[in-house]
Amino acid sequence: MSSSSHFRTSSDRSDRSDDEKNIGRVDIYNADLPADPDAHLTAAEKAEIDRKLVRKLDIQLIPWLCMLYLLSFLDRTNIGNAKIGGLQKSLGNMSTGKYNAALSIFFVSYALFEPLANVLLKRMRPSIFIPIIMYEYPSQLQVPLLIIKRVIWGACMTSMGYVQNWNGLMTARFFLGLAEAGLYPGVNYFLSCWYKRSEFGVRAAIFFSAAAVSGSFGGLLAAAITKMGGLGGRPGWAWIFILEGLLTIVFGILSFFFVHDFPDTATFLTEQDRARVIRRLKLDNQSSAEHEEFKMAYFWSAVKDWKMYMGMFIYMGADMPLYAFSLFLPSIVSGMGYKDATTAQLMTVPPYACAAVLTIIVGIYADRTGRRGLCNIFIPMIGVAGFGMLLGSNQPHVKYAGTFLGALGIYPCIANTISWVSNNIEGSYKRGIVLGFVIGWGNINGIVSSNIFFQAPQYTVGHATIMAYMTASLVLGSTLMHFLLKRENAARLAGKRDYLVEGLSKKEAEALGDNRPDFLYTT
Template identity: 60%
Template structure:
């Protein structure tokens, strides 16, 4: 991936003729007094231009080492959790159930729902586990775990067996999405994180496209070895996940202070540039329950959960039921699988573009406020149009394009505004866990064709929670920034030592929130 806006985190006072001043230079200030120029980190003895070149090389090295493999991991995760929608129209409903009667609508929706229960329960814990056990061990282990479960799903014969497999799949996958977003936030500065998170999440859209193509091909294996086409979807995709999981032991990297693909000096550079980005806890941070308490006392966590539930419920409803929605337009099962490819293909580049614009502008809230209405319009069309497959199919494009960019942008926005390694981990775990718990709603709103109730619920979620939550968050953060710039929060520093101030995280008066 081409690196975007990779500049050295030089103190803002180093401009113009000041660029080559040595560390600790005393500069006279207008009106008397003096200020000490901050430490320039491991490259203090180099010129400004030399430091910029080194920084560009460093960020590019991070990008090519971290991002591609993480995208592959999430592609597999999203593929494995949503391929049940493809399996449904490839014979899953008739292939399971007691006495050969097949699954009822209620049983199928329950199998969808139970994944989100275990997924949401375990997500808030996983970021702490990722930090304690290291990404190189934690991520490959959970991948092998969920790949094994996915493979076993191809051998289930009854609805209770499917329910058990989906429950454990939720537990196994719970650590990847919040874990990787948290992990990336520990590597990149705040105005670099959004595009990386967007590229990472775009793998979900690619998974949707790839899943449709793969399901159409695997569906042709129906009856081979005595297994239905739906079973082969689970078996082959699960085996592929297991292989990638084992390879990940040698590919996934640890956090910056322990990453073995960096030299000691490059590790120091990564930590330094994060500290210059007001991430005071960029280096080692010992776990304390006070970080958990601070997270649950922070209104940004709760408002972030509201925004994310509006985006995430819509995401899973779309991903799980798009094959059924397209088939309901009058297409055969195999053609419906293929037609699900294009909407995802349109959503992926827009997701990356929004991440780029949000990083450059620093206006993540406005991006949500502008993009979410696209998805809302798409679902309004699906609700109101009955007999025009072309228009309804076009609405599927709008729906995907309005949902996918808001997922990564919302996560980036929340991450940007939470300082502290463990606090950020807890907040992201809770926000993403709560959003995924709303996958239970996603699993049960499409009961009967033509899915009018489902489209109505989606419109409400995206309008009230995603758009309304984004508006409220931006309003509150803007007000807080104005107070801080005017010195209205400086009294929080009274009586505190430098160490105490460092531990304040995003409550430090000099921490300005991303809008």
Template identity: 60%
Template structure:
């Protein structure tokens, strides 16, 4: 069957005719015969319904996840390292081991998500944070040996550890259990929303990480007042109570997480057809069934966008973990030097916990704002480039400024330059990869490689470098400048070049001799698929 023709304008002003490859789903219009005004109203109502059902609960899951992985920084501030008689090297090793298991297993989690169902996979990994960890909790306390656990109560287990070995064990299994959540949800949301709608949803979802940092400081400041209760120190209660919250939320998730659009039970048949059609109009097929083949993996690995996306994400993720894990310690050291009217003479760990709240709150607001702007402008690369400059300036201030007030301002700019770029980079990567399995694998590789840099982040802030932490600040500054800023500029330029070639018809030979279905299976290699800049 002949394909329809569309006319596009090249940069030189000449008109070029290009074939448009129509997804068969487009023929299944549930609103056929309605006016455009009526269709727009129905579409808005559908989008609002999706937002209310999907976004709040998934954001809550990530808040729990990020809180559980980073509250060790708050616990350190309240005496964890001293009570377990750990050296600085051992404490950093406890941070590092989380990222080893977390990163290694991330690339395969989206394949598991696709081959099972979100309503099973996501709640299951939450419950695995709960399952045998209770026995691990008892085992660590009594130094027994049992089969390994996962997270939720594994988080609680960290509140019962008696030595460095117990902490290492719980951190390893914490990383293993959490590996599937962030890449899984990033991929899952990309199967529900159009490319121009994903950014702000990912931003709202990821802002939970910034809120976790902010909320975590407040929560830790309150929980540490339980010091001595039940014979446990205050830092132990941070792990126990926050882990208990994850247990409850993980169980409820079986009723709160839904499948992909083609199977989601909260959708009527009419709404299901609407969701699939609006995705097809956006040149997306990832929401539909696709048979697993090893060629999907190799297509992702050989795609230059996977490599460059991983470089960009390592720049922002390595910086993120350095910031989130050590910010309570950094602020505590700054506090020793600050002379503000609202501080008491004796600067305490509680004040450091509270002072970590405002930077995270600013980062959360900016993350959502950048997601909204990037969706409206479809200029995710320029957003990354501009926002990364905040981080570069912020860590330059931390590195070079001598006064505590200026360096605290640097903490604000550092948070504002890191957090928005995480969600924006994931959205940018997702927008430019099509195909159910290819997109999932690409996100797994990009996010997994980024998180692997948490190993570096865990070892660059040493107690011997206090109070200035020059090696740590310098490393984060290099990550932000070379990988985040430099990688974003590189990808933006390469995508512009490729889009120009497609508009000029220089990629049309890729589909010679192929029928409509074969062309559809090309995904982002379809000549009419234009990349999001």
């Protein structure tokens, strides 16, 4: 009997929700489903065990990863705080063009290394990859080498506090991008291997909210650190790099003990809990929790998938504005008339704090409703309005209000877009490759972010470019993606894709990933 014979008729499907239809058919395709360790329990008892298991995962996985990303985003964007602290003047009156080039060089190395990073994360161990970013499979003889590599990212940051000229700054920024590459797509892919699709979005949102928190924290920290100017013969802006780099080194070393591996090998889980995690993911139409050997077929499957290219187009509409906003917000605020460096640093804090809260709210809403596409369509409109206020007004208070709306329209869309793409790609290597390309392409557009703010204090080109990106890529791109996915779901529910599994075994059907007829997309 072919696999397709297990499907219900179209009339059977029409009167139930998408989730009910999916759950009813999932066992047909899930080969090697682990035995249920809770089969003897009641439904209420199973639900309680599942709730405690998810809470255990949250406690073990989320806080430390958030701290790492906070440091990552702090290290890549604190150059904006250093700028209003006197960076350009100290390095030989560096021109605006050279300063923008120093911003751009980070994104070159950072973006080019992204796709490879996710493949290596799967092939190696996250507990080794995430702390060190650079790769060596561990052995007793390699432990000292691993400890040295673990501090490369922080060392690059610290070295920026000792540069004497533009060439030194360019070199440090290039290697900082290389060292940080892989963390954001790697962690999002890593989390997608632990949580169900309906649980992933809020975790990705909480993780990414660390970027907004880093903006607030960075402004406060920079305001305090710049007071150290003259200590040790270093200017205040240099101490921003030195102290934040040293902090990163400390957390890099500690991460060796706090970052875990994938569910099938995680040491903090009991054997029963490992079975529960793998089982709940398989019942959610995911196979990413278990070991999978890399094959080039996964790469070709990714690059042939139209959803990857739509994801790249949509994500650049969020990522370019994100970097433009975070790199230049101190300069924008300073241009409003808040000339004192400390005041300008402190004024950058509230917009980020508000963005962090909305990011989590949108993550919770999208998880509960599955309406990730609609969030991506309407939330950016808030940001477009905010940058319109920055573009069209000369009143400091109006412009400052615009920075709030700008942050609110950008930050939630980063996590929501990545969750949306991840939800709709099945197969661990394929998902990792797709996320690497999507995030890598978004970061390449960081080069655009670095070169559009050059008309102080109005920054007409900068604000207009951000509005164009958000409107074309985020709003219109998400609208198109939403309707294409809905159309494909309708075809699958009508049985028009059942032919894809005719004559296939369970294992062969499972290997189809998101091309399986029972895999319903998140729209």
